[in-house]
Amino acid sequence: MDTFVQLTINGLSNGAILALAALGFVLIFKATGVINFAQGEFLLIGAFVIWFAMVEVGLPWPAAIGVAICVAIALGMLVERTILRPLVGQPVISVIMVTIGLAAVLQSLVQILWGTRPRPFPDFISGGSVELLGTTVAANRLWAIGIVAVAIVAFSIFYTRSREGVAMRAVADDQQAALAQGISVRRTFALAWVLAGVTAVFGGALVANLIGVSGNISAFGLLVFPVVIVGGLDSVPGAVLGGAIIGLLASYTGGYVGGGLETVIPYVALLGILLVKPYGLFGEVRIERV
Amino acid sequence: MRIKQWSLAAVAVAVALGAGACGGDGGGGGGGGGETVKVGGIFDLSGATADVGTPYANGIKAYVEQHNAAGDGPKIELVSEDYKYDVAVAERLYTRLKSEGVVAVQGWGTGDTEALRARVTADKLPFMSASYAETLTDPAETPYNFVVGTSYSDQMRIALEWIADEAEGAQVAFFHHDSPFGTAPEEAGQQKAEELGLGFKSYAMPAEATDYNAQLQRAQAGGATHVVIQNVATPAAQLVKNIAQQKLDMKVVCLNWCGDELFVDLAGTAADGTVGVAPFAPVAVDAEGFKPPADHLAKKGSTLEEASLHFAQGWYTMAVMAEGIKRAADKGDVTGESLKAALEEMTAFDTKGVSAPIDFTPDDHAGMKGSRIFEVKGGQWAPLTDLMSA
């Protein structure tokens, strides 16, 4: 029983972090149709900026997060302005390729600025543990679940209630129709990249809080693929559910079976789910017309 | 619309390459004989293992600088390059080093060492690296690989001996990186544990995980009392933090890649009480052998504490090679073959307390047979045992 609770909380908290990382991904894909291969590097930059502001500059953590958000906003706008805007109307795959180049650029910038040595992330979330349902659980895992829940709810409200959120969905649905309605597609694109950057600040901080500040954070971006696909590429609740499914699966396999099987099971599940539901669990089914 | 031609590509390639080739150094001079000996370096300065690869490479470079300044033996020219932990790049760089006439190569990780071992054998170039897999210590298999360190398998045997001494019949959980590097000491561990009457179970640590709680749960269910880690500092620190958070009663023993300063730095207070089998002593330990690298760094305005034990590891790995070069030069031309012969005659190369003495023979390329064990006390590595042999 202990083991089960322990594994469940673990799986959920990993899933929550994956979902948050995935959210940035979904935001960009939903608005612009681009897979952003640089999402992992966004996490990396978020984590490094927070670390730098707190440890090297000595700011308190809320200020550090503020700085990181500013950097993320600036970065999002810069990327949109210099890279995406010239590529409007070009094949989506070229834009995807550009994000691969961007990933290399961001990763090397981080290395140039801060070197390759991993650093401990400052403890701004309690590093202790609490007793829960008869088992010991790391407090930062519970925090991660909480923070992610808040972030996801905020985004859902943004999508359904705010003007920009609705505009974003309109652009995702049909760019030309949205333009005809007087929605600025450019602004919406910029907004999507900015928001993706901001979610990455939180995602990066949570990942760094667990594994420390190092280049490995960007590899975390890859784990996001099964999550977004299981949930459905363009669905926010899908990202949450996908995160939970993948997180729990990996945790249970690791805890009960082992042997390295936990690294491959998420992908097997992914294939299985896609064979039954080709657009993920919540993805929008596209009806094709000729 | 015209059909595009595949053929034109090759023209572009040829032109690009032609231009590139002119820019290159062309063929290298002979490495043998003369007063300068060329040694190649293939390091990871920006790839997946750059965190420890950089200080290791810096140690090697620093030793060469110091060696040339001291003027003891032939001058060494180190031609080194970053391979980004990418095997294909390592292969490319190796060809260039060979064509430039190096007589030996300093490599880095398991990937490049494995990928190049067939070629260094064919090309007769002695190859040292920080991959201490036992398979590389057998000259019948890999005649040109020299392991300046205690093989992972021997480290494991030493760790298990120590555990058996401390707690009879202990249950050992072996946590390892899910790769050839990680599983290298597994077989030796299984055998040794059986001999010593210890329990031994392996647990793979998946890469890119934020925690190892799931694996720890399984280890706990299996009654593990001791954990042996064969992984690098970042995941190892993660593992000990998880153990602390879950308040598990397990004694952690690190093999050399996590028995370093970075591990303590990353794990913080959770590292206290961790034991490390470290062929190269942590720099907080008092040893006469740390003085030369420390002095060298002081001149550059840095300290050994900052540079970490991997700097000293690189330093002494290069020192062994330089000593071999000197001995080969005393006898005649320095070539891959003569260097190999010179290294194989080396006995008890003294690092003055930094590591076990280094010996090679024509049928054994495992440089060190033993290692000391250290323990983290109050955020610093401190000696726990004298030299133990496997």
Add this chain to the structure above:
Amino acid sequence: MAASTGVYHTTYRADLRLRHSRMEYARLALVFAAIAVAPSIVSPYWLTVLNQIGIAAIGAIGLNVLVGFTGQISLGQGGFLAVGAYTSGLLSAKAGLPLPLSLLSAVLATAAVGALVGLPALRLKGLYLAIATLASQQIILWVVTHWDAVTGGRDSLVVDPPVLLGISLYGDETFYWVIAFFAVLSAIAATNLFRTGVGRAFVAIRDQDVAAEVIGVDPFRYKLLAFAISSAFVGLAGALTAHYYLIVTWERFVFDVSILYLAMIIVGGLGSVSGAIYGAAFMIAVPAWIEEVSRNVTTGPFAFVSERLPAVQQLIFGLTIVFFLVFEPRGLARIWQRIKDYFRLWPFRY
């Protein structure tokens, strides 16, 4: 006929021809000449680079058959390369099969695995398919590293130096000809593929698969066929790596490799055989060239950057990709096409 404004065909036969003007034959001759003399003029280092480009070009041509011509995005390239490398490596190392047979088996085995991986393509599209192929790659790699009995698990597999009819093919200079032979063969095969009905069916599926079905192209059959044919090329490339490096390690086939190959065909030009070759050359030669140039920096007056040099190299490479694509999103093949058109029509603009 001087300075015509284009190439016009009056018969279907003429339209189907691979090359249409004398200029093209001249260029072709030039290419063969370049391939023939290259190993004797370049330095050993660049010969290795050339060999790596040759192998990558075969793999990239294969990927382009799938992605560029059939429109099925694949992130599973690394997995297919692994299947090819391990099949050929194991057959020659353990079963002692001669080189041609082990290469052929690798091609067939990879084609079969490719068709299997292509199964989800029947229901999936676009990014969903891309990620499904990524999942397949992870599963293939997992099997390769954990199937100890056959592949030797995570340990690397040592392959004997290649021998053909008693002649050793070991070494960069000799193996260059093997690679060149297969690269030329692959390029010819792929170019001709798109003059056949099968190739045209692929293109029809890419452009609009529902419409293709309406005009009688069976998507089930042709999508699987595209996966199989593409994988056959990739399997060949994988098998060549086994016999070139004499060692097969799973680390050569990780996800980064899949991305690298995708980058090759996008930078080179999707849906173009020559584009795949340009891309392979670009993605391998440019980093090598940046290394070469920046080498001198470490000793000169800029020695202070040497500590950060690897990161700077990567930065330059990343920026190159970004600028190239912002400048010409359709890749190098397109740039080359424009240059050719410009000179062909000179002094007229259209």
